[in-house]
Amino acid sequence: MTQRTVAVVGSGYMGGGIAQVLALGGARVALADVSQEVAEKNLDRLLGEAEQFVADGLFPADAVDLLRANLWAAPSIEAAVADAGYIEEAVPEVLDIKHATLRRISDAASAEAVIGSNTSTILIATLAEAVDHPERFLGVHFSNPAPFIPGVEVIPHAGTSEDTVQTAREIVALTGKQAAVVKDVTGFVLNRLQYALFHEAAQVVEEGIASAEDVDTLVRTTFGFRLPFFGPFAIADMAGLDVYSFCYASLQTSFPERFATPDILKDLVDAGKLGTKSGAGFLQIPADQTQDLVAYRNKAYVAMAGLLKELGPSPAEEAGRAAEPTAPHAG
Known part of the structure; x- marks a missing residue:
């Protein structure tokens, strides 16, 4: 070449x-x-x-x-x-x-x-x-x-x-x-997703539900912890699309328009395609490969935890900890 x-x-x-x-x-x-x-x-x-x-x-x-x-x-x-x-x-x-x-x-x-x-x-x-x-x-x-x-x-x-x-x-x-x-639309895909997350995170802070430091902690240590290995559709398939449908219904009790259930999710659940447990969902992962997927997932998460421990806290995380209010002393 x-x-x-x-x-x-x-x-x-x-x-x-x-x-x-x-x-x-x-x-x-x-x-x-x-x-x-x-x-x-x-x-x-x-x-x-x-x-x-x-x-x-x-x-x-x-x-x-x-x-x-x-x-x-x-x-x-x-x-x-x-x-x-x-x-x-x-x-x-x-x-x-x-x-x-x-x-x-x-x-x-x-x-x-x-x-x-x-x-x-x-x-x-x-x-x-x-x-x-x-x-x-x-x-x-x-x-x-x-x-x-x-x-x-x-x-x-x-x-x-x-x-x-x-x-x-x-x-x-x-x-x-x-x-x-990806197609040529405003925001393409990367920024459309990135700014959707930021928009919701900003509202959480504006409404006094959590501090910016605590929002960052939750994102880093929960669903964000999965994202280096799995995209949102693989994560949904592993969780169960029926579970996602239930969670949407719960969110709608307080945020009916913001968390309307996507039609694509409704259609899959109605068709009995519930993700890895049924062998079909957003991604077509055969049910007999579920154990291999779970084993990879667990190994990946432990490896990520080990890497984070080896690297130590980022300067942003340390700054967040320094900003936390100290608990009052007893007595």
Whole structure:
């Protein structure tokens, strides 16, 4: 396989991290920004960060050598994208800036080059208005911090070609990350879910039900503890969809509109598809594999508990503990 030639336009925190993982994956990566001076300054920063990441055991031992070999600062956006087969735009989340940058990329790049945007909020179809041959354009949304978060949203708009989606999948695979292809709607999937949780958490604090510190503790140590291993549908299947249906009915006694039972859940329960205990639910996990799933789950949770113990409390958790009121002394 020939070495991929890639350009990352926007060399700041997100763009720089994306450039790092692409270069570590073996691509030859041109880093571009508003000027060569800015790109070179950020390249030096990325090499310094990589040295620290190696020292901390976060990057492989040869990471700095790989980055020096595969990552370079281009004199301009046009020079960076001229020979690139894939281009990742990672400039600030401002429509006018993105449109202006994408026009420059589109004008200077090969007509066959695939262009991805790292936007987290702007509709891909809106960004595509600035791109010639918009069938080669889509969203490729890395998460912060890009070197260490393993999931990437791939977001085609209505006119994106299948070949473009496949190229994006290959780019994500090159970085060792996992791609999830989602539709072009406001918030996509990642932020729609993330902000739904935050919205409910904020209401809990505003209503005086729990402190921000206690909400964070509950999320970390209960359902959030499961999420590195299982998504919400696998968790629901293991709990039992009839149990979920009952819990929705209970929540509706106080929050009838906010917690209306989803039709997709009703339909499964009505059909007797109750999750792993019935062999069918949101995910099709055969009943005879339930014991293997439970064994994996238990092993995963114990391993996570051990890792957290080894790492110790995060600075955020320690700050939360320091903010807790002390109990009054007896006597």
